[in-house]
Structures are given as C-alpha cells and as structure tokens.
Amino acid sequence: MTTGMPVIEVKGLTKRYRDVVAVDDVSFTIEKNTIYGLLGRNGAGKTTVMSILTAQNFATSGDVRVFGMNPYENAKVLSRLCFVRESQKYPDDALAKHAFATARLFFPNWDQDFADQLIEDFQLPAKTRIKKMSRGQLSAVGVIIGLAARAEVTFFDEPYLGLDAVARQIFYDRLLEDYTEHPRTVILSSHLIDEVSNLIERVLVIDRGRIIMDEATDSVRDRAANIVGDASAVDAFVAGRQVIHRERLGNVASVTVLGALSLADRERLDAAGLDVAPVSLQQLIVRTTTAHGQDAGEAASTLDEGALR
Secondary structure (H helix, E strand, C coil), rough: CCCCEEEEEEEEEEEEEECEEEEEEEEEEEECCCCCECCCCCCCCHHHHHHHCCCCCCCCCEEECCCCCCCCCCCHHHHCCEECCCCCCCCCCCEEEHHHHHHHHCCCCCHHHHHHHHHHCCCCCCCCCCCCCCHHHHHHHHHHHHCCCCCCEEEEEEECCCCCHHHHHHHHHHHHHHHHHCCEEEECCCCCHHCHHHCCEEEEEEEEEEEEEEEEHHHHCCEEEEEEHHHHHHHHHHHCCEEEEEECCCCEEEEEEEEECCHHHHHHHHHCEEEECCCHHHHHHHHHHHHHHHEEEEECCCHHHHCHH
C-alpha cells in the first residue's frame, strides 16, 4: 500500500553514549501507509532509532523530521504517533481498563469497539492489576493499545514477545485486517522474521548502528538463492559471484549467492546437476548481517538465527 509519500525523513542520524556509537550516520525515509520491518540483532540500534523518532531520546547529531516537523516537545507530531514497547511502564494500581481509558483520551483515532474486540480475542482479564499480569497478558495490553489507537504512525518495538504462538498469530491477523481497512504507517521491530515476513512491505536492516538493507520485501526475496550439489560444480558456478554463506558436508556444498538468476544461469545449473533452493527472508538477513560483520573485520562464525533481534 506504499504511496511514495514520506512521513519520516532521517538524515545523518548519529547517537553516541560516551565511547559507544549506537547509531552511526543513518539516513532513510519512512513512507506513508506502509508496513516496515525494522530488523537487526540485539544492540544493533533499533530501539535507539525508534526512541529518537518518537522524541523519547535525543540524537547526538543529524536531522529527524516527522510529518515535516521536529518531533521534540511537539504535540502536533506526538499526538499522531504511537510507540509500543515490551518494557512499557504503568502505575502500580492500574487495571488494563485504566490504560485503555488513558489511550482513548490521547489518541484521536482510538476505536473502542475494536479495543473491546481485541480484549476478547486475547482473553485479557479485566479485573487483574497490570503489575500482577503475566508477561503474555502485559504484552497483550500494549498490542491492543497499538492496534486500537490507529495512530498515523505506530511503532511496535517487540512488545509481542511475551505472547504465545496462537496470540502472536492473532496479533498478525488483526494488524493486517485492520491495516487493510484503515491504512497507516507501521514500523514493526522483530527477531521472528519468518513470522512477520508476510506482513512487512519494506525491510530496514540495521547492523552495528548502520542501515545495511533498505528494500521492498518482494525485491529482497528475489535477490539471493542457495545453490546445492557437488562441491566442485557449485564452486565453478559461483565463481565471480557475491557469496554470503557457504556450507559443506563431504562432497556436497550449499552456497548462498546474491543476485537474481537468469534463464541462462538456470539452464547451466540444470546441465551441471545442481539444485536451486529459495532463501527465506530470515536466512537472507542472518547471512547478510553475518557477512557484514566479517567485512568489518570480525572473525567468521556461525550465527544462530534465533539470536537475530
């Protein structure tokens, strides 16, 4: 549902904490009515970027514009944003209904009927104090606020980590259904990449504080392939191509290469008896991130895909 109209423009954004550079000269735009996946490992800079965009943190340098304005202490901007994070704090004696009542006052597009439906969907107890809720119930509170607010721009900083698989699927389904009816911009931070891959329309990957991928999801899916078969034949085929991952077991090799395969490439693969396997979005991002680390001078190592956050 991309419109080509930016609602957020970031230029040369840098954030330092003493000797640590959390965000390093980052520039990108966020378009109106698009679902983004902001992806990267723990400590990559995702939360820092989102907190700066929502005026909950300050940049060391660079320029941030939201709806064409500086977001800091700007009610005209902040009333149009919703930032939902896993570590959201609530008053000790608050019930979920208190959190929703407050959200209803703050967000002009709040839909109470939708909130009520979501409360039922997530089976959220109405009379349990938030501080006594399970992690999953607390996650549901944040998710309900993020969805029912229908803010023009909504940031989800992995608030759904406490949800079980069934509840996460409810979140994905309700998000997509409501986004179709009420388009807005959503920035979804997640390490469960394969789960959200069918939701996100554009991928932003941040690694060591830098953007290393900013592409439409469909383009990303087509940019790599796994070549599998006899090791010598695989090596011959991938010679001169950009390789981001290699595995070998005996005489069989699996090599991930960047770049679309032409018809001539596929005919050559068939003639050599080699197989082509698709690369999932998670595999591609894990391997691209790993390759980026090796290019930065780090020792090569096998990265646990579950650790990508």
